[in-house]
Amino acid sequence: MKFKNVATAGAILVASAIALSGCASSTPEATASATPSAAAVDYSSLSGTITAGGSSAQAAWTTAFTAQAKGVTINYDKSQGSGGGVTNWTAGSYDFAGSDSPLTKDQQTAATLCGPNGAINLPIYLDGVAIVYNLAGVDKLNLSAETLAKIFSLAITTWNDPAIAAENPDAKLPATPITTVTRSDGSGTTKTFTNFLSQTAKDVWTYPADSAWPIAGTSAQKGTSGIVQAVGAGDGTIGYADHSAIGELKAASVSVKGKDFVAFSPEAVTSAFEAAASTTDTGIKGDLAQTVDFTAISGTEAYPIPLVSYGILCTTYKDAKQKELTTAYLGWIGSDVGQKVAAKNAGAAQIPEKLLTEITASLALVK
Amino acid sequence: MSKRIEVKDLNVYYSDFLAVEGVSITIEPRTVTAFIGPSGCGKSTFLRTLNRMHEVIPGAHVKGEVIIDGNDLYAPGVDPVMVRRQVGMVFQRANPFPTMSIRDNVLAGLKLNNKRISKSEGDDMVEKGLRGANLWNEVKDRLNLPGGGLSGGQQQRLCIARAITVSPDVLLMDEPCSALDPISTLAIEDLIKELKEEYTIVIVTHNMQQASRVSDRTAFFNIAGTGKPGKLIEYDDTTTIFSNPTVKDTEDYVSGRFG
Amino acid sequence: MSDRTSVESVSSTQPRQNTKSDSTTPLGGGTPAPAASPKRASRVRPADAIFRGLSTGSAIFIMVILAGVALFLIVQGMPAIVANWQSNPELNDGFTSAFDSFWAYVGPLLFGTLWSAAIALVLGAPIGIGIALFISHYAPRRLAGLLGYVVDLLAAVPSVVFGLWGIIVIRPFLLPLSDWLNTYLGWIPIFGGQVTTTGSTILAGAVVLAVMILPIITSISREIFLQTPRLHEEAALALGATRWEMVRLAVFPYAKSGIVSATLLGLGRALGETMAIAMIISPAVIVSFLVVTEGQNSQTIAANIALNFPIASTLQRQALIGTGLLLFVVSLAVNMIARSIVSRGSSKTGGKKKARPKPLVVPTGDATSTLTRDLVADKNTAAGPEGASA
Numbered sequence A: 001m002k003f004k005n006v007a008t009a010g011a012i013l014v015a016s017a018i019a020l021s022g023c024a025s026s027t028p029e030a031t032a033s034a035t036p037s038a039a040a041v042d043y044s045s046l047s048g049t050i051t052a053g054g055s056s057a058q059a060a061w062t063t064a065f066t067a068q069a070k071g072v073t074i075n076y077d078k079s080q081g082s083g084g085g086v087t088n089w090t091a092g093s094y095d096f097a098g099s100d101s102p103l104t105k106d107q108q109t110a111a112t113l114c115g116p117n118g119a120i121n122l123p124i125y126l127d128g129v130a131i132v133y134n135l136a137g138v139d140k141l142n143l144s145a146e147t148l149a150k151i152f153s154l155a156i157t158t159w160n161d162p163a164i165a166a167e168n169p170d171a172k173l174p175a176t177p178i179t180t181v182t183r184s185d186g187s188g189t190t191k192t193f194t195n196f197l198s199q200t201a202k203d204v205w206t207y208p209a210d211s212a213w214p215i216a217g218t219s220a221q222k223g224t225s226g227i228v229q230a231v232g233a234g235d236g237t238i239g240y241a242d243h244s245a246i247g248e249l250k251a252a253s254v255s256v257k258g259k260d261f262v263a264f265s266p267e268a269v270t271s272a273f274e275a276a277a278s279t280t281d282t283g284i285k286g287d288l289a290q291t292v293d294f295t296a297i298s299g300t301e302a303y304p305i306p307l308v309s310y311g312i313l314c315t316t317y318k319d320a321k322q323k324e325l326t327t328a329y330l331g332w333i334g335s336d337v338g339q340k341v342a343a344k345n346a347g348a349a350q351i352p353e354k355l356l357t358e359i360t361a362s363l364a365l366v367k
Numbered sequence B: 001m002s003k004r005i006e007v008k009d010l011n012v013y014y015s016d017f018l019a020v021e022g023v024s025i026t027i028e029p030r031t032v033t034a035f036i037g038p039s040g041c042g043k044s045t046f047l048r049t050l051n052r053m054h055e056v057i058p059g060a061h062v063k064g065e066v067i068i069d070g071n072d073l074y075a076p077g078v079d080p081v082m083v084r085r086q087v088g089m090v091f092q093r094a095n096p097f098p099t100m101s102i103r104d105n106v107l108a109g110l111k112l113n114n115k116r117i118s119k120s121e122g123d124d125m126v127e128k129g130l131r132g133a134n135l136w137n138e139v140k141d142r143l144n145l146p147g148g149g150l151s152g153g154q155q156q157r158l159c160i161a162r163a164i165t166v167s168p169d170v171l172l173m174d175e176p177c178s179a180l181d182p183i184s185t186l187a188i189e190d191l192i193k194e195l196k197e198e199y200t201i202v203i204v205t206h207n208m209q210q211a212s213r214v215s216d217r218t219a220f221f222n223i224a225g226t227g228k229p230g231k232l233i234e235y236d237d238t239t240t241i242f243s244n245p246t247v248k249d250t251e252d253y254v255s256g257r258f259g
Numbered sequence C: 001m002s003d004r005t006s007v008e009s010v011s012s013t014q015p016r017q018n019t020k021s022d023s024t025t026p027l028g029g030g031t032p033a034p035a036a037s038p039k040r041a042s043r044v045r046p047a048d049a050i051f052r053g054l055s056t057g058s059a060i061f062i063m064v065i066l067a068g069v070a071l072f073l074i075v076q077g078m079p080a081i082v083a084n085w086q087s088n089p090e091l092n093d094g095f096t097s098a099f100d101s102f103w104a105y106v107g108p109l110l111f112g113t114l115w116s117a118a119i120a121l122v123l124g125a126p127i128g129i130g131i132a133l134f135i136s137h138y139a140p141r142r143l144a145g146l147l148g149y150v151v152d153l154l155a156a157v158p159s160v161v162f163g164l165w166g167i168i169v170i171r172p173f174l175l176p177l178s179d180w181l182n183t184y185l186g187w188i189p190i191f192g193g194q195v196t197t198t199g200s201t202i203l204a205g206a207v208v209l210a211v212m213i214l215p216i217i218t219s220i221s222r223e224i225f226l227q228t229p230r231l232h233e234e235a236a237l238a239l240g241a242t243r244w245e246m247v248r249l250a251v252f253p254y255a256k257s258g259i260v261s262a263t264l265l266g267l268g269r270a271l272g273e274t275m276a277i278a279m280i281i282s283p284a285v286i287v288s289f290l291v292v293t294e295g296q297n298s299q300t301i302a303a304n305i306a307l308n309f310p311i312a313s314t315l316q317r318q319a320l321i322g323t324g325l326l327l328f329v330v331s332l333a334v335n336m337i338a339r340s341i342v343s344r345g346s347s348k349t350g351g352k353k354k355a356r357p358k359p360l361v362v363p364t365g366d367a368t369s370t371l372t373r374d375l376v377a378d379k380n381t382a383a384g385p386e387g388a389s390a
Helices: A002-022 A056-068 A081-090 A105-110 A145-152 A162-167 A188-200 A223-233 A266-276 A320-333 A336-346 A353-365 B043-049 B080-086 B102-112 B119-132 B152-165 B182-195 B208-214 B238-243 B248-254 C002-011 C020-029 C032-036 C046-082 C102-138 C141-154 C159-184 C202-226 C230-238 C243-272 C275-280 C301-311 C314-348 C373-377 C379-389
Strands: A047-054 A071-077 A096-099 A119-134 A142-144 A179-183 A219-221 A237-242 A253-255 A277-279 A290-292 A306-314 B005-014 B017-027 B032-036 B060-068 B087-090 B170-174 B200-204 B217-223 B230-237
Touching: A047 A081, A047 A320, A056 A071, A056 A096, A056 A119, A056 A306, A056 A320, A056 A336, A071 A320, A081 A096, A081 A306, A081 C301, A105 A119, A119 A188, A119 A223, A119 A266, A119 A320, A119 A336, A119 A353, A142 A145, A142 A162, A145 A162, A145 A179, A145 A188, A145 A253, A179 A188, A179 A223, A188 A237, A188 A306, A219 A223, A219 A237, A223 A237, A223 C159, A266 A277, A266 A306, A290 A306, A306 A320, A320 A336, A320 A353, A336 A353, B005 B043, B017 B043, B017 B217, B032 B043, B032 B208, B043 B170, B043 B200, B043 B217, B043 B230, B080 B087, B087 B152, B087 C230, B102 B119, B102 B152, B102 C243, B119 B152, B152 B170, B152 B182, B152 C230, B182 B200, B182 B208, B208 B238, B217 B238, B217 B248, B230 B238, B230 B248, B238 B248, C046 C102, C046 C314, C102 C141, C102 C202, C102 C243, C102 C301, C102 C314, C141 C202, C159 C202, C159 C275, C202 C243, C202 C275, C230 C243, C243 C314, C275 C301, C301 C314
Parallel strands: A047 A071, A047 A096, A142 A253, A179 A219, A179 A237, B017 B230, B032 B200, B032 B217, B087 B170, B170 B200
Antiparallel strands: A096 A306, A119 A237, A119 A306, A277 A290, B005 B017, B005 B060, B217 B230
């Protein structure tokens, strides 16, 4: 299993690159609200070790939390990716898992380590899928969902295609061939993006939402950083990536309907998420898995491709101490303070307040 | 074909180490000259300077002149590769190219000159070379078998055939019989006597009887002690060296009192 | 120092110990005591018994591990190999959905594995052999040592570093070449297609792979070249061969089987390489010979496993393990062929081994005529005994 070790090392390098680029993001305005605030809680009495892993987003809080909870050590392995995180968590190695896609109902009940009540998904991290591109002479780009679907299904192959030109009357579009950059590894970002395309451009995009990119013929790159690197390296490239990781790349403004193109901003993501997300009824008490209806996003204030990431944990812990540690940590993440930390460290958007309240309530149910 | 060799005040060095000092010697064409002396006295080293083979060892160099047919081997601009094509060499252990056939072994030197050799021309050269080395009758039926399959003595004669096929002026032999049985040795010695009709031959040997049997003139080399350079002590007709040498060390050596 | 390590690395690939039973033979040689004292011939000394047990145990252990891996791959892979890919819902989802059977899935992957390794070999083997030749026959001694050390060091670079290097340096570096090949040699099928804009091609991957297989090819070839009998080299030189002619006449024929096996071992390394390929190449599970395109690079088995394992469902995971089984079989075959060539070569030259010069025990002991560099470096001591006896 040599490649696994190597993969770990690789992901660490890649992830640190993400962390570095993430620092460039701006801090959103602080909101006055303090409803689900956890600021008053004293974490200094906690001690112990939290072992977890999964998608990289959830690593944004580690340092900030341990700075105030000095007795706590957090080993969050962000090299695992969503799939690896869930696998290890199901095997009992983790206290919680970070994942870009919620557990399915089958997975929830199959998680025997959690006892009869199963596991819950808590949406703790909100970001947007940015459409990054690199095209000489074009600094601003508008793309509708339908045009995106055409580009990413390789139906449009040059930048001066009428479909793109119609949405960008002011841009001087060259005849450069389009190089579509996608993920070669499985990814929650891919799943969100293909989900977006399949909902908003049904006629063009005939593939289901999937964490593996469905079409051959694109430039397929490993990891978000691979996409960012490849898009930056070529002329005429376009790809999709977590906004927090795109660094200096230009990102297109996106629209579901073909008008009201919206550029990425954390507020626009929060606003879109409020409009489009609803809690899936899985029958498990406290579960907050979200269903996003992208077609419900409209207007000039909502960025159409929000990306939510989950913390996955058991409803019943065998070890009371681990339960206390994990819920304290996730509770802090799901607080206003925790969300601001993510915004500052990773440029993330804030989870809507209503949902943060529900997270607090769900955590209270954990035994 | 056969050329005179004149060596003037030659010093041989390995990097800073002086291995052979102050050798001056004239070797006449169509003679066999034997170099004798105790181990480590520098006779093989000196032999190798006659076709610049010592240069294979990094750091080896000489001071002085080696003149063959009026040309200094060590003059600036002289290509050692060309020198070696004119001064052939046979080694103490037979070294035919093991993967090559007998035929290809004989022609190996010729092919180096990038000459295109026609089949019939090649056949002639092979026969001539092998006859010249007294090997033809033994191997003529298996010319396409590997040279490594021959007996030690046959291999050594194959090497001689290979060396003379490029028509050198001089043939150097570095203890050519030291690894052979007495019968093979005799065959080689007979061959040497025939070859001197056409070539200038220089042979290094530890075998005093061999030197007295095959050579016309003999050079005795000696070394004063560890780390000291080897020197040419005496050089004269073979009969003189073995019967009436002028230097005491020579007499001691040929009479078996040391070495 | 580098000499020593390289000798070790080579000896591990040498044919003399190519079978497990061989590993016990040193023990036979390591028990001289009974032979020396016939009276105690029947008695086995405890240290010998322990050592024999330990090393036999190790030999068995490694075989058990190998068998265990094979068994694991077969048991885990079989359900996916025999599954009905057309109707199975798990396999009709995600990355396996486009394929009708296991063989339809693994075929392109196997092709991609062999194709990328083949390109790497075409690029890397001549350079590796060239470096080995330079080290063994051209470079000044000090430079040769340094160069050997540096090449060995390449083997210690983690493949993820090679991957990053490939992405950041090699991909942009090869872009102009890719354009040129596509523009002017595009009529040759492999250089055709839509040329890359980001450099994420199988060519870039193969170049990096070529660099990665350099150490193994170089170090094995170098050792073989260094073992060329000095006698054969001198035979060529004395005929008036230039250095290159000497190499052609004496070194290559001697080292032929060694070069072949070095190359095949390099191939084995290239076949299994995962991370660099996964990071550099833009893969697709298709059969494509194109080397300068972005969207039509054949994926390799190893990289495919690495990329898809985290999102695989149970049966998909078994499918990936099934592809791994095939890679295991192919790599095993390549290594076995390499080793059989080595051992055949060595048994062929076995008779000649005696004819190899043993420089340090030149029978005549004529120190100044000895042929090895080592002895020259050591000339004073070597000349010692003879000089003293004079």
